[in-house]
Amino acid sequence: MTPDRPGAQDAERPGHTHCPYCALQCAMSVTPTTGGVAEVTPEWFPTNRGGLCRKGWTAGDLLGHPDRLTTPLIRRDGRLQPCDWDTALDRVVDGIRRAQAAGGPDGVAVFGGGGLTNEKAYQLGKFTRLALGSRLIDYNGRWCMxxxxxxxxxxxxxxxxxxxxxxxxxxxxxxxxxxxxxxxxxxxxxxxxxxxxxxxxxxxxxxxxxxxxxxxxxxxxxxxxxxxxxxxxxxxxxxxxxxxxxxxxxxxxxxxxxxxxxxxxxxxxxxxxxxxxxxxxxxxxxxxxxxxxxxxxxxxxxxxxxxxxxxxxxxxxxxxxxxxxxxxxxxxxxxxxxxxxxxxTGQGNGQGGREHGQKADQLPGYRMITDPDARTHVAAVWDVEPEQIPGPGLSAFELLDSLGQPGGPTAMLLHASNPVVSAPDADRVAERLRALDTLVVADFVLSETAALADVVLPVPQWAEEEGTLTNLEGRVLRRRRSITPPAGARDELWIWHELARRLDRGPERFPTDPRAVFDELARASAGGKADYSAVDWDRLDAGEVLHWPCGADSPAGTPRLFLDRFATPDGRARFMIDAPRTPAEPTDAAFPLLATTGRLLAHYQSGAQTRRVGELAAAEPRMWVQVHPVVARAAGLTDGAAARVVSRRGSVEAEVRCDEDMRTDTLFLPFHFAGTGRANLLTLPELDPHSRMPEFKVCAVRLEAAA
Amino acid sequence: MSAAVVRQAPRRVVIVGAGMAAARLAEELRAGEPDPARLSVTVLGAEAEEPYNRIMLSHAAAASGAAGAPGAAGGATPVARLKPAGWWDRHDITLRTSAPVAALDRVTCEVELAGGERVGYDHLVLATGAAPRIPPVDGIRSPGGGLAPGVFTLRDAAGQRELTAHLAAHPGPVAIVGAGFIGLEVACALAAAGHDVVVVHPRAWPMNGCLDAGAGAVLVRSLAALGVRTVTGARATSWDGATLRLDDGEVRCRTVVLTAGSAPRADLARDAGLEVGHGVVVDDELTTSDPAISAIGDCAQHRGVVSGLVAPAWDQAVVLAARLSGADPDARYSGGTPVTRLKAHGLDVVALGEFAEDVYGSAGGDDEATEVTTLCEPARGRYARVDVVAGRVVGAALIGHPEPVGVLTQLYENALPVPDDVVSVILGRAEAVAAQTPSTMPAAAVVCRCNGVSKGDLVAAWADGARDRDALAESTRAGTGCGGCSAAVEGICGWLAAAG
Missing domain, CATH: 3.40.228.10 (Dimethylsulfoxide Reductase, domain 2)
Known part of the structure; x- marks a missing residue:
């Protein structure tokens, strides 16, 4: 590959945007073409040095995809049917009112995603706390970082x-x-x-x-x-x-x-x-x-x-x-x-997505929601009293697991996430989503989760929106609009503004211009750990390289942290070790193997996007399980056979892929597939005491021939 | 004592011994019950040192007391110590050093220290370890009953310090009596430190308890390469301070290290009337014949086995702690799986399980379920034998093959299915599989993973006029992802160019 070019531009050049997928945020430009398919051209950028993987090369295929949602959908007679935006939003507002009449502010929950821009992540947290008055927001980054x-x-x-x-x-x-x-x-x-x-x-x-x-x-x-x-x-x-x-x-x-x-x-x-x-x-x-x-x-x-x-x-x-x-x-x-x-970092905005307030326990700037000073600061930016900001909510799995339970929320707004595929013990989560009175999903394709919704709101894609993301190295990047979104799609910022207006909960607090949202985010983050207060779009558009913290004390940004001191009270890094625990789920005679899950080159996360891209779907069309041949043989299976992997929570159907290099106690399952091929039908919702991360990477299973 | 007594969670646990098993038990007890008011833990150690890593003694002995040597034991360096200074206090564990126990009083539930002090217990744990076996050699003991001048054992830090000091004063040849894994570790460490070392062993090959003859032969050769001479089939008969006489020959030396095995320290138990075989007999609950007394580690005999290794001792400590702290009152120890290893610079020997009967002999030869794989390369100092019965490893020996040890250990310990290709388990796939060249690679082989470009795609693009790496990248995207296939794409370019 091309080495670092002398004098090569680290810059964000106008026209650049970045890949919609992972946190590397490879630079690319997107050009509309006749026939609806946008052309992607890799750009030179420090993270990707002109490279793209096949997900990046084909990212444009989704822009004009026939599966693209271009009109709101509403569930009538058990089926999702097209409707206009007024009808859809009225149904959402009805659902919110009904839920909050019965369950108070926390009758409505919100679920976000690490794919949202900084502006949207910020606005979603603010919308939840102020417009809905709910403490119940968390996001899929809980399962990531x-x-x-x-x-x-x-x-x-x-x-x-x-x-x-x-x-x-x-x-x-x-x-x-x-x-x-x-x-x-x-x-x-x-x-x-x-x-x-x-x-x-x-x-x-x-x-x-x-x-x-x-x-x-x-x-x-x-x-x-x-x-x-x-x-x-x-x-x-x-x-x-x-x-x-x-x-x-x-x-x-x-x-x-x-x-x-x-x-x-x-x-x-x-x-x-x-x-x-x-x-x-x-x-x-x-x-x-x-x-x-x-x-x-x-x-x-x-x-x-x-x-x-x-x-x-x-x-x-x-x-x-x-x-x-x-x-x-x-x-x-x-x-x-x-x-x-x-x-x-995993998701495209996995870094920025966790800094601006869509985590259950955090406010913008990576502030803790329980910290009185943090609440005072953010309340001042929001022009409310600190008491008006609700307290900490529930972590992602706990939140989803509470849906429709006695005392739990009965309505949920869900953005940029597909928990029916990505949540641990996925069928249990799907059951909770079905138990809701109102499930609202904003997406640009009918994901497996959107398919369960009462209202589906079509939103723009990456190349159709303006905003910022923060990549895996804490550098703030501009996402730029190259393509006009379909007429029926509406930006999330508009949706939240419109909902606040219809609920009569201060629509002026929820501007629809992402640049205005960023400026407010920057102020809200000032003095916080993730300080963006000296970042603005002009600086980014001028090509400045800005890693946070970038605030009053560090206007040039901070490419390298901790060179003089760590961010602890005494400036020293702390050794923090606990005794390793025993496995979350030990193997036994009925479940003698360990299943571990992971990602494939051709797919991204729940696969809602990449399974719809022809080239990627052709490369990895269906669920498989990687297994050592002697383990397959012991189950009466050979390479290519139809197998079932069974855990204490569910079973997955998968094609056997024999691999001599596998351990003979381990199966590997990619987690991008839907329906009976969801790896997360098996996984264990045992949660980390500090992070509330589920045990995605190991569970006890057995392998058998599919019936 | 009725069984009901032990059912109640004990409030005072006293551990006799402060070795690796005892230390681990104390730590696990405190982890299981953090409140010292609910569970007090007292460790009574005979040695002057806080618990240390006994495994490092042989390396420490050879370090000749060099300051800061990482292996130096004896409590002087934090490295060999199992816990930092003050750790025991901070975790509310009463650790008493230089507190040898003289007797057990099972009636009053007290132990009596050498000075006469009595310490009461609700539950007592014997973790007294093992004492070195002193072979019957004339002149090897001093008139006082200790060891004669120039003779050492290497069981504790004091012994190590004495040996180190003696070696500094007498740098001449050293005889090691007994070629078990400890003896060989000492031998290798001393040889590496520049001593002239002879190992005397009564059997036909070293580590005969866990290696077969083929492994033994390779081992002798490897030891010689490290400067360790091995005299097998020979017994030491007498020692006079300058010469160790054998039943066939002699070794002139100023130092003798006895590594002829060890025996469980079971005297306290025996004197107190507990059931003792080779060691203190315990059941799967690790309880002795007295339900208020348990035993773990090298002093314990479980299902007829006295292990002498740290891994089973620690497994026992974990089980017993779970029982006594109440974390898991039903925990059981069902026996260990012996893995013996000799680790010296330049020499790796691992033995696990037991070999199936000789595959060429009457028992194994006809048995289709038994598969014995051997790789013998004496000149490279490598030997491997893996015995598989019914698809599971039952025994293995490896010399000079350090890399597959982890895999084989888990295949054996966890009774995992064994890959058919045992040779690749031993050698690793990288050695077992030959690399492909542009010409031998099948057309469907993926060259650029990031973009799913096969050799066939590149050949087709070449035919369409893309005649260098950049042109191929332009038309196929090959090399535009991680860049890892650049060399392969160049190689295919070169091959296609040469083919015209």
């Missing part, structure tokens, strides 16, 4: 996915990825791992020989093929080795951290042989991993540790990330040039 966020907040006092620009990774000779498969999930990112891969310094911890792990091996690097759910043990075992091999950075520990001794009290018990026994990763490989990281660090050649959902989506995900951060701290990586720890 929440464990990494909780752990980073605990250890660093601040959560920004990558606390350094992604390009810092490019020269690094050693990179350890734990539960990350960017070769499938954000392919152009792999360009930044090129140096490490070529140096044999790419280390990938994954139960599968993923495409990323294969890349590591091809370059002479290391694949740590751990048993699913043993990530914390792996991290503590590596930490143990860092200490006993003398790779610990004692000066850094003394100057920049607290709590090492307590961390060591845990890690001391993770003798290499015990770690090997629990994780299945050989001591020799653990030692190699530690040596690679320490040697690259000592040589000043770049040494990084990154986590992603494989490590984080567990009922102890916060502890897992805490252990990984402890490993990074023992090596002295965070908060220094050329070394670091970070997490790879």
């Amino acid at each position: 929440s464990s990494a966020a909780a752990a980073a907040n605990r250890s660093f006092g601040l959560d920004r996915g990558l606390p350094f620009p992604v390009t810092d990774l490019s020269g690094a000779r050693a990179v350890l990825l734990i539960g990350a498969n960017p070769a499938d999930t954000m392919p152009p990112f792999l360009q930044h791992l090129g140096t490490a891969a070529a140096a044999g310094g790419l280390i990938v911890a994954d139960p599968r020989l993923s495409a990323t792990a294969r890349r590591a091996l091809d370059g002479g690097g290391v694949h740590l093929r751990l048993r699913p759910g043993t990530d914390a043990a792996l991290a503590l075992g590596l930490l143990h080795l860092v200490v006993v091999t003398g790779a610990v950075d004692t000066r850094y520990l003394a100057a920049r951290t607290t709590g090492f001794e307590d961390a060591w009290a845990h890690a001391a018990a993770w003798l290499p042989e015990r770690t090997e026994r629990v994780t299945g990763v050989s001591v020799a490989l653990l030692e190699r991993a530690v040596r690679l990281l320490a040697d690259a660090r000592d040589a000043g050649a770049g040494s990084y540790i990154l986590t992603a959902r494989g490590a984080e989506q567990h009922a102890d995900g916060t502890s897992v990330v805490g252990a990984v951060i402890a490993l990074a701290l023992a090596l002295g990586l965070p908060g220094r040039p050329r070394t670091g720890y970070g997490t790879l």
Whole structure:
């Protein structure tokens, strides 16, 4: 690929927008073509360096797609039928009034998504708290970044996915990825791992020989093929080795951290042989991993540790990330040039989406809703009394699980999410959604969740809207309109304004101009952890590179965090380690295998978008289960056979894909498919005590032939 | 004592011993019941040190007391210590060092310390470990009953310090008596530190308890490469301070290290009338013949087995803590799965389970369910044997193959299905599968994963006039994602160009 071009533009050029999918936010331009299909052209940008994966290349196919919703739908006689906007919004308002008459303000709940722009994420939180007066809002990012966020907040006092620009990774000779498969999930990112891969310094911890792990091996690097759910043990075992091999950075520990001794009290018990026994990763490989990281660090050649959902989506995900951060701290990586720890954000606006108030417990600027000062500040920006802002609500799964229950909400507005496919124990969640009196879904295609709705509101897509997103490195990006949305679609900002007007709850508080919303967001975030107050659209449009915090104290933005101090009260990073817990769901004779789930290159999240793109659907048309051939054979199955995977919660139908490189205790299921192929019919809604992340990544299952 | 007594959660648990099993038990007890008013935990250690990582003793011995050596034990470095200073106090665990227990009084439920002090318990746990076995060698004991000058064992930190000090004063040759895994670890560590080391072993090959003859032969060769000479089939008969005489020959040396096995420390239990076999007999609840007394670790005999390894000791500690803290009163220990390993710089030996009977012999040869895979490469110092019965690993030995150990351990311990291709389990797929070249690659093989471009797509684009990497990218998108296929695309370009 093209290396960093000298003098290459880091800039946001007018006309650029960014891919609708993952948090890498590859730059592209979109040009309308005759016949309704927009043409996508990759643009050079630091994150993607001109690259796009096939999701990005084909992103334009959805713009003029025949499945595109171009008129509101309303359920009549049990069927969704087209209607006009007045009718649809009246039905929504009726539903809200009915729910709140019966259940008070919290009779209505709101569910958001990490795909919303910063402006919409902000406005949705404000709309919920002020127009609806409800405390019940959460979003699908709870199932994405929440464990990494909780752990980073605990250890660093601040959560920004990558606390350094992604390009810092490019020269690094050693990179350890734990539960990350960017070769499938954000392919152009792999360009930044090129140096490490070529140096044999790419280390990938994954139960599968993923495409990323294969890349590591091809370059002479290391694949740590751990048993699913043993990530914390792996991290503590590596930490143990860092200490006993003398790779610990004692000066850094003394100057920049607290709590090492307590961390060591845990890690001391993770003798290499015990770690090997629990994780299945050989001591020799653990030692190699530690040596690679320490040697690259000592040589000043770049040494990084990154986590992603494989490590984080567990009922102890916060502890897992805490252990990984402890490993990074023992090596002295965070908060220094050329070394670091970070997490790879998932959704397109997974970073910005969690900063501006669509989390149950947060207000804009990454402020805690329970913090009196935060409430006072935001109330002043909103021109209300602090008491008018409701308190914390319920986390995503708990919220969905309460729908239609006694005392629970009876109406829900749902945006940019598809929990019928993406929620853990998905059938249980679908049942709760069906129990609602009024389910309102805003989307641009009829997702599996929209299909259950009472009202469906068609909204614009990425290339049809203006706004900002914040990418995986905390850089604020402009999303620009290149295409005119279909006549029947209405922007979410307009919808919320219109609902506030019809409810007579201060429509003037909900402007429809995204730029005005951003300016208010910037003020609301001023002085908060995620401070955007010195960012404005003019600066972004002029091509400035602005990483938050970017406020009064840091008007030029902050590409690299923590170089002088961490964001904790004493400025030191904290070792936060809990004892690894036993598996959330142990295997037994009836459910002897471990299922783990993940993403495919051809699809994005619940697949509502990518399953509709011809090229992507052709590449991965149906649900499959990856399994070692001896495990398939024991179930009477061969490659290509129709199988059923059964957990204590449900069963999934999938085609068998035999793979000699699989562990013989593990099945892998992609989670992008619908209907009987939903991997989340199996998953376990056991929640992390800190982040409320469900246990997506491991559950006990059995494999059998489909009837 | 009636069974009803032990059903009540004990309020005072006293642990005799402060080794790795005891420390883990105390920690798990406190994790299970954080309130010291509901559960007090007292650890009585005979040694002067706080609990430390005993496994590091052999490395520490060879470190010759070098300051800051990571393996240095003896409580001096925080690394070898299992918990940092003050940890026990902070967790409301009473840790008493230099507090050897002289007797148990099961009637009053008290233990008596050597000084006469008595400590009461509601539940007592014996975690007294094992004592080194002293082989019958003339002159090996001093008249006082201790070991003769120049003779050492390596069971505790004090022994390690004495050995280290002696080696510093007498840097000459060292004889190691007994070639079990501990003996060999000591031998390798001392050899690596520059000592001339001879290992004397009475059996035909080292680690004969868990290796077969083929592995033994490779091991002897590997040891020689590390500077460790092995004398097998030989017994030490006498020691005079300068010469260790064998039944066939002699070794001139100033230092003898005894690593001829160990025996459970069961005297307290025996004297108190508990059932003792090789070790203190316990059931699946880890209870001795007295329901108010349990035993774990190297001193315990469970289902006839005394393990001597840390992993089963810790498993027992977890089970017993769950029972005593009330976290899981029904927890049971159903036995461990022995994994023995020797870890020295440049030498990895792992043995697990038990071999199926000799596959070439009468029992295994006709048995279709038994599959024995062996890879023997003496010159490379590598040997692997994996015995599979009915699709499960029953035993394995690996020398010089450190990378598959994790996989094999889990296949064995968790009784997981074994891949048909056992050789690839041992060697890894990377070695087992040959890389493809542009010409051997099938047309359908995907070259650019990010954009789903196959070799066939590239060949077709070439035929349509795309004759270099950029042109191929333009027409097929190959290489426009992660860029990882650039070399492969170049390779195909070159191959197509050469083919004309």
